[in-house]
Amino acid sequence: MRYLPKSPTDRELMLREIGIRSVDELFAPIPAEYRLKRELDIAPSMAEADILDWFRQRAADTAASGYANFLGAGAYHHYRPVVIDTLISRGEFFTAYTPYQPEISQGTLQAIFEFQTMICELTGMEVANASMYDGSTAATEAVLMAARVTGRRSAVVARSVHPEYREVLASYAKNQGIPLAEVPFLENGRVNAAALEKAITDGTACVLIQSPNFFGTIEDVAAVAEIAHRKGALLVVAIAEAVSLGIVKPPTEADIVAMEAQSFGVPLSFGGPYAGVIATKEKFVRQMPGRLVGQTVDKQGRRGFVLTLSTREQHIRREKATSNICTNQALIALMATVFMTVYGREGLKELATQNLAKTAYAVEQFGKTAKVLFQGAPRFNEFVVQTSKDPKTLNGRMLKQKIIGGLPLKKFYPELGNASLWCCTELTRRVAIEAAATALSPQKAKPQVVSTEVAQ
Amino acid sequence: MNRKIKKATTHVIQNEGLIFEKSSPGKKGYKLPELDVPEVNPSQVLGNAARADLGNMPEVSEIEIIRHFTRISTWNYGVDTGLYPLGSCTMKYNPRINEIVARLDGLANAHPYQPEKVSQGALLILQALRKALMEICGMEAITLQPAAGAHGELTGILLVRAYLQSQGNPRKKILIPDSAHGTNPATAAIAGYEVENLKSNAHGMVDIPSLEAQMNEDVAALMVTNPNTVGLFEQEIHKVAEIVHRKGGLVYMDGANMNALVGKVRPGDFGIDVMHLNLHKTFSTPHGGGGPGSGPVACKKIMEPFLPIPVVVTKKDGTLGFDYDRPQSIGRVRAFYGNFGMHVRALAYIMANGRDGLVQTTEDAVLNANYIRKKLDGVYELPYSTPSMHEVVFSDHKQTAKGIKTGDIAKRLIDYGFHPYTVSFPMIVHGALMIEPTESESLEEMDLFIDAMKNIAEECENTPEVVLSAPHTTRIGRLDETRAARQPILRWKPQAQSAKGD
Numbered sequence: 008m009r010y011l012p013k014s015p016t017d018r019e020l021m022l023r024e025i026g027i028r029s030v031d032e033l034f035a036p037i038p039a040e041y042r043l044k045r046e047l048d049i050a051p052s053m054a055e056a057d058i059l060d061w062f063r064q065r066a067a068d069t070a071a072s073g074y075a076n077f078l079g080a081g082a083y084h085h086y087r088p089v090v091i092d093t094l095i096s097r098g099e100f101f102t103a104y105t106p107y108q109p110e111i112s113q114g115t116l117q118a119i120f121e122f123q124t125m126i127c128e129l130t131g132m133e134v135a136n137a138s139m140y141d142g143s144t145a146a147t148e149a150v151l152m153a154a155r156v157t158g159r160r161s162a163v164v165a166r167s168v169h170p171e172y173r174e175v176l177a178s179y180a181k182n183q184g185i186p187l188a189e190v191p192f193l194e195n196g197r198v199n200a201a202a203l204e205k206a207i208t209d210g211t212a213c214v215l216i217q218s219p220n221f222f223g224t225i226e227d228v229a230a231v232a233e234i235a236h237r238k239g240a241l242l243v244v245a246i247a248e249a250v251s252l253g254i255v256k257p258p259t260e261a262d263i264v265a266m267e268a269q270s271f272g273v274p275l276s277f278g279g280p281y282a283g284v285i286a287t288k289e290k291f292v293r294q295m296p297g298r299l300v301g302q303t304v305d306k307q308g309r310r311g312f313v314l315t316l317s318t319r320e321q322h323i324r325r326e327k328a329t330s331n332i333c334t335n336q337a338l339i340a341l342m343a344t345v346f347m348t349v350y351g352r353e354g355l356k357e358l359a360t361q362n363l364a365k366t367a368y369a370v371e372q373f374g375k376t377a378k379v380l381f382q383g384a385p386r387f388n389e390f391v392v393q394t395s396k397d398p399k400t401l402n403g404r405m406l407k408q409k410i411i412g413g414l415p416l417k418k419f420y421p422e423l424g425n426a427s428l429w430c431c432t433e434l435t436r437r438v439a440i441e442a443a444a445t446a447l448s449p450q451k452a453k454p455q456v457v458s459t460e461v462a463q
Numbered sequence: 464m465n466r467k468i469k470k471a472t473t474h475v476i477q478n479e480g481l482i483f484e485k486s487s488p489g490k491k492g493y494k495l496p497e498l499d500v501p502e503v504n505p506s507q508v509l510g511n512a513a514r515a516d517l518g519n520m521p522e523v524s525e526i527e528i529i530r531h532f533t534r535i536s537t538w539n540y541g542v543d544t545g546l547y548p549l550g551s552c553t554m555k556y557n558p559r560i561n562e563i564v565a566r567l568d569g570l571a572n573a574h575p576y577q578p579e580k581v582s583q584g585a586l587l588i589l590q591a592l593r594k595a596l597m598e599i600c601g602m603e604a605i606t607l608q609p610a611a612g613a614h615g616e617l618t619g620i621l622l623v624r625a626y627l628q629s630q631g632n633p634r635k636k637i638l639i640p641d642s643a644h645g646t647n648p649a650t651a652a653i654a655g656y657e658v659e660n661l662k663s664n665a666h667g668m669v670d671i672p673s674l675e676a677q678m679n680e681d682v683a684a685l686m687v688t689n690p691n692t693v694g695l696f697e698q699e700i701h702k703v704a705e706i707v708h709r710k711g712g713l714v715y716m717d718g719a720n721m722n723a724l725v726g727k728v729r730p731g732d733f734g735i736d737v738m739h740l741n742l743h744k745t746f747s748t749p750h751g752g753g754g755p756g757s758g759p760v761a762c763k764k765i766m767e768p769f770l771p772i773p774v775v776v777t778k779k780d781g782t783l784g785f786d787y788d789r790p791q792s793i794g795r796v797r798a799f800y801g802n803f804g805m806h807v808r809a810l811a812y813i814m815a816n817g818r819d820g821l822v823q824t825t826e827d828a829v830l831n832a833n834y835i836r837k838k839l840d841g842v843y844e845l846p847y848s849t850p851s852m853h854e855v856v857f858s859d860h861k862q863t864a865k866g867i868k869t870g871d872i873a874k875r876l877i878d879y880g881f882h883p884y885t886v887s888f889p890m891i892v893h894g895a896l897m898i899e900p901t902e903s904e905s906l907e908e909m910d911l912f913i914d915a916m917k918n919i920a921e922e923c924e925n926t927p928e929v930v931l932s933a934p935h936t937t938r939i940g941r942l943d944e945t946r947a948a949r950q951p952i953l954r955w956k957p958q959a960q961s962a963k964g965d
């Protein structure tokens with residue numbers, strides 16, 4: 008086996024040193040009756056070339072760059088600068104463990120410190136952690152954190168939060184005895200503030216909204232914060248589309264921001280690995296879940312970084328910890344750090360503005376052939392389209408033109424009828440937008456295959 | 464330079480500040496394509512939701528980015544650098560083919576919501592991995608959704624709860640041995656259970672009489688790690704399972720240590736009802752400086768109806784798809800389907816090894832740990848004489864006489880060119896040195912390590928101050944962790960940089 012660095016002679020020698028005849032003796036502690044007496048039902052060892060071929064075939068059976076893709080909904084197709092993979096592929100980064108030993112982990116630690124800083128700059132929060140599993144678990148843990156901070160035990164959740172984030176929250180909250188109240192959205196896509204106000208009680212730990220929300224609509228965060236705070240509840244803002252922070256005002260009025268960083272240079276990869284982040288105010292830091300890196304000095308006064316405030320964590324506090332999280336998404340956070348560095352102060356703004364422009368153009372084009380819902384409030388790079396036909400049928404037709412249409416919403420929002428959620432990023436080409444808009448037209452247009460050569 | 468330090472030598476290393484300290488207005492590391500649609504004015508489109516500026520975000524060029532991250536990377540130690548004996552973490556080689564296949568266009572750029580019809584390749588990977596892992600565990604159902612070990616634990620305990628609830632009573636408590644990893648009790652608490660501690664016996668194993676006494680109808684499950692965190696196989700695991708089952712409870716296994724068992728014995732065959740795997744340990748997906756991981760949960764048929772949604776199924780027309788219609792499901796634990804990129808890598812690892820390689824891997828992992836145990840026995844104290852599986856735990860008992868603790872020995876190992884072992888865990892061993900070499904180490908590398916450990920033991924006797932003030936060869940010395948916690952500086956700010964940045 009090519010990954011195993013020992014010759015038969017080495018093994019013999021080691022057995023002799025240990026003082027046994029055969030390696031089987033080392034497995035003697037396992038009661039014989041439970042030992043597997045046959046080979047595993049798994050194919051024998053494969054050559055590297057054959058493995059590559061097998062996965063190439065699977066990749067060929069899965070649509071990707073050859074298609075114009077209008078899906079968003081929590082996973083976004085942005086360009087990934089090539090330096091990201093160059094840098095994260097350095098063995099010193101990707102084959103290291105969690106930086107428990109700071110003297111030989113300063114690379115990871117400094118990169119996390121930079122990540123925390125950039126997330127603070129972008130979200131307007133004072134502290135950010137080293138990462139959570141993804142946006143859905145970050146939002147969930149933010150709600151649990153709000154319950155610890157306030158000592159209250161229920162939450163109010165906007166129906167316009169990503170449906171799968173809400174499902175994850177429900178799985179956790181149920182066993183913590185945290186009831187969840189759902190608040191509807193208005194005609195303009197924003198959360199219904201009057202209903203929200205009514206839903207908040209003395210026992211409400213927090214209000215959870217998403218902005219841009221699942222429909223792409225940007226919420227009036229300040230107004231929601233005012234309502235929540237007036238009633239003694241915290242405001243948790245989830246952000247699924249991180250690129251929006253380049254041009255959308257950060258949710259500074261929030262108490263906790265729960266973010267998905269996938270948009271920052273992380274491959275779509277059929278849904279993961281991504282990276283969640285929790286950012287908050289300094290005063291709540293001791294109730295935060297997850298790892299934190301802090302700056303300190305050595306004896307000679309030289310700057311260095313360490314994992315800190317770990318008395319919040321499971322390895323010290325066990326059942327009293329703020330969370331059970333241990334392994335997080337460090338390498339994905341590093342991807343995001345490199346991405347944020349590449350685009351930086353000006354580039355993120357330019358990039359986000361391109362997303363706005365593509366979306367504004369798409370909304371205009373789609374408006375000619377279908378109904379674009381939720382007018383009257385600003386949106387970032389997603390929008391909901393209502394058609395006379397079932398979007399699944401329309402999508403099926405578009406697939407032949409190598410267009411992957413918007414996400415049909417019937418499963419999540421039956422009340423919206425034949426609606427689908429569309430997304431445009433800087434990678435969406437004008438010809439694709441026009442072709443898709445035409446395809447939505449009730450009069451069947453002649454199909455035209457969209458070339459995606461320049462797309463990633 | 465100490466002549467006894469054979470593996471490492473000193474070498475010029477670059478200093479590097481924070482990226483913010485290299486930033487200046489007007490530098491750029493990007494170029495966007497020309498916009499092919501009309502431009503928009505953000506303040507017109509967004510009104511007062513438009514953002515004015517991005518504060519202190521850096522502005523740097525591409526070469527500076529490459530140098531910055533390359534330089535700081537050299538301050539790290541990885542499996543690629545050498546033996547990384549961090550016990551319980553299974554720091555094995557991360558095969559490069561895994562990285563190549565995970566980046567193939569169809570896999571890296573597939574959207575989770577794209578139609579199933581055009582996702583058959585990705586679905587087949589999930590299906591193939593599920594099948595292989597169920598076979599390895601001896602289980603009948605599995606979910607790949609959890610993102611790490613602790614997340615798998617939570618999923619597994621929620622399955623226990625849902626199953627028991629369906630039987631009429633979810634019960635109140637989870638029994639956890641005192642040797643368990645911190646995530647176990649933390650998980651039980653999040654799942655809404657009380658934690659009851661179960662003490663280990665003189666051999667470092669579950670104490671059967673205590674289990675008998677503590678097991679009752681209030682206990683939902685026992686969370687057991689096997690081999691346990693001391694590296695010992697729970698020899699009476701069948702009896703343990705029987706005691707729990709007799710009172711209607713279930714046995715959860717923390718599978719962090721499966722590297723000792725793959726192909727040799729299957730948890731499903733020794734009485735385990737539900738367990739998680741760490742693909743980032745046993746199945747070679749990289750740790751990445753702390754993640755991502757992946758923590759699939761395998762279980763017996765009785766818990767299948769409760770698995771998180773969606774579940775991969777073969778549909779009537781023979782194609783693969785997701786089944787969301789599972790009314791008894793515990794719900795979701797994560798958006799989408801889990802850390803798919805890690806599933807791809809783990810499957811590539813299983814294919815590269817095959818059934819033959821997987822068994823050889825297990826044997827080599829156990830052989831390596833026992834070789835180190837044999838060579839260091841007597842140099843460091845072995846708290847338990849019970850035979851070790853894939854890792855060996857010593858204590859610093861012999862060295863504490865000179866005021867030297869496990870943490871000091873660990874720091875001194877850095878000077879010898881190695882990453883430290885796991886320090887002070889498991890908690891049942893006072894001053895633990897937890898060493899897990901994995902199968903990825905050659906005899907030569909292990910001999911260097913053994914040599915280093917022996918030399919350090921001698922230094923503890925003769926020149927304890929050298930050990931107490933280690934490491935001596937790193938860019939920075941031991942850091943003031945108390946100060947970091949008392950006056951937390953958790954982000955960079957333009958003004959308050961008092962410490963010397965180099």
Ligand SMILES: Cc1ncc(COP(=O)(O)O)c(C=O)c1O
Nearest residue numbers: 333334551611612613644719756
């Ligand atoms: C024994 C044991 N259990 C559970 C865990 C938690 O796994 P993870 O870090 O993937 O959440 C670990 C590793 O950290 C472990 O060593």
